[in-house]
Amino acid sequence: MTIELDHIIPIPLKDRFLQRSSDVWNTSVLFSQGEFIKIKAPSGTGKTTLVHLLYKLRHDYEGTIMINARSIADFSEDELAGLRQDKISIIFQDLRLFPNLTARENIELKRILHTPFYDEDVIDKMSEILGISHVLEQKAGLCSYGEQQRIAIVRALIQPFELLIMDEPFSHLDIVNTQKAAALIEVECRKRNAGFIITDLDEDNNFIYNRHLIL
Amino acid sequence: MKGLHYLLKKLIRSGAGRKRFFMAVIGLSVAMLLILTAVQIQADYNDLLHSKSNQDSVANFLVLNKTLSDQNLGATALTDNEINDLKQQVFVESTGSLTPSRFKASIQSSSDRFPFFTDIAFESVPNDFIDVTSKDWKWDENAAFVPIIAPNMFLDFYNFQFSFSQNLPQLTQQVVKMIVFKVNVYGPNGLITFNGRVVGFSDRISSLLVPQEFMNWGNAHFGINQDTKPSRIIIRTKDPGNPQLVQYLKRKGLSTDADKTRFSRYRQIVDIVVRISWGTGVIMLLFALLVFTLFIQLTIASCKEEIILLITLGASPRQLRHFLMKQFFPVHILIISISLLVISGLQFFIHRKLVSQGIFVNSLPSVNTIAAAVFVLISIWLVTNFSIRNYISIPLRKN
Secondary structure, eight states, X not given: OOXXXXXXXXXXXXXXXXXXXXXXXXXXXXXXTTOEEEEEOOTTSOHHHXXXXXXXXXXXXXXXXXXXXXXXXXXXXXXXXXXXXXXEEEEOTTOOOOTTSBHHHHHHHHHTSSSOSSOTHHHHHHHHHHTOGGGTTSBGGGSOHHHHHHHHHHHHHSSOOSEEEEESTTTTOOHHHHHHHHHHHHHHHHHHTOEEEEEESSOOOSSOOSEEEEO | OOOHHHHHHHHSOOOTTHHHHHHHHHHHHHHHHHHHHHHHHHHHHHHHXXXXXXXXXXXXXEEEEEOOOSXXXXXXXXXHHXXXXXXXXXXXXXXXXXXXXXXXEEEEESOTTSOOEEXXXXXXXXXXGOOOOOTTOOOOTTOSXXXXXXXXXXXXXXXXXXXXXXXXXXXXXXXXXXXXXXXXXXXXXXXXXXXXXEXXXXXSOOSOBOOHHHHHHHHHHHOXXXXXXXXXXXXXXXXXXXXXXXXXHHHHTEEOOGGGGTHHHHHHHHHHHHHHHHHHHHHHHHHHHHHHHHHHHXXXXXXXXXXXXXXXXXXXXXXXXXXXXXXXXXXHHHHHHHHHHHHHHHHHHXXXXXXXXXXXXXXXXXXXXXXXXXHHHHHHHHHHXXXXXXXXXXXXXXX
């Protein structure tokens, strides 16, 4: 899957962004299939906005975003659902779990939203790698941020995808857990021949990136 | 692990307004019972009126004449306009004029052993309106005898009253049909005598009937005046109990056998009951639908966040609509099935009850009743589907 950004710029931030240079805003960018891309974005440069634009959660921008040479503005609701079910997976900065479902139910819901990519026991395997097996039957709302972040990571990896979008996915994790999570993510991406776009505040060595961009 | 349906159910709770939901369920059940009852009563009534097994052939023919009053003495003839107007009415299937004889006539016995003599008048009516079939029912100038159809009640009157008072023997229909008597017709050129014989007895028309040919011939040759306007007319109608018919007769100053139109009053009562049942049922149905719609709206509004997140995670609106439909619709199938079962039970009970009284109504609910149930079910499906579509798009739009 390829994604092309053609001079996109969020309307509310237009004036501010036009005054400075960026590798993404108001220029042409192409993300190819299988690329590991790091977008370094200091605070206030529209990191989360970019993630939401790519995932079509926001529509208030100028320019065009093309997925496989088709403008995402043209995707119908059902097509968008299909895209999110088996082409693009996401880890939100604000995690977005259902607080009233258990950790396992949160992950399971994503698994069975369409024909499952993995069997049920993969949830346990991934959870064990990330050290959250003990909270699987607990309500997600009662888990710590660190645990919730790892639940969100497993949830994103349980589905098929060609591109994984991650918005500060390790912000609540210590170095050891970050390494474990990054390793799992890399394995899962390689398995699917998928790429990812990760946004973060600082430089890091969690992955070997194909490209670094500065927002 | 539980399926998607279970997880969605956990997220999209319909806890809010459950009491109202149950009230609406009860309301809808009553509404369905009322509507289906109304349709079923109507069907049963039509059954009673029109089905072969209940048909009363006498009741379908009415002999009409002007109600005699001081004002119209001697002027009771029906004009062409009046007859045409009658023909135009929806409840009249066909009409036939009764032709009265305009000549003097008498009958007397041919044998001295059983003497009788009486002055008499005849009437004739088109053959379609006669309830007696006899191969002898024809006449021409060379015929051996004049066939006559007598009203059944004449014979009853003779057998059960006259014979006792005069010390005469009682006679069966068969015996009467064998008696040949003399028919005397008095014309301007004197008396002509024919042989006459009764060929049948009628329940329908209360006069002595002769074939139309004989009547035409007699009136032409012996008629005292040439006035050809009929005073009485016979109509064929599907339903003598039709209130429209009764009102029409009243308005036009016509009268008929009141006993035959007695159903009209029952019919009006049935109509009123059916209409009240209908009206109440439909109003209750509308209110129940309104409450259901509000319930759907409330459920969706109270789960707005969950629905937005589900869509964000990749649930398709179609999946959610399908889920919500499964949540909200089956209860309606249940309600309508139970209502139909109750109606079927009642209908079977009524059938059993009435059969013992010789009245036949179907033991199963009518096709119309089932069609009405299906129609309401389809309407509810459409309303539910529309509400879900409408309300689920609200959180998505805001998203």
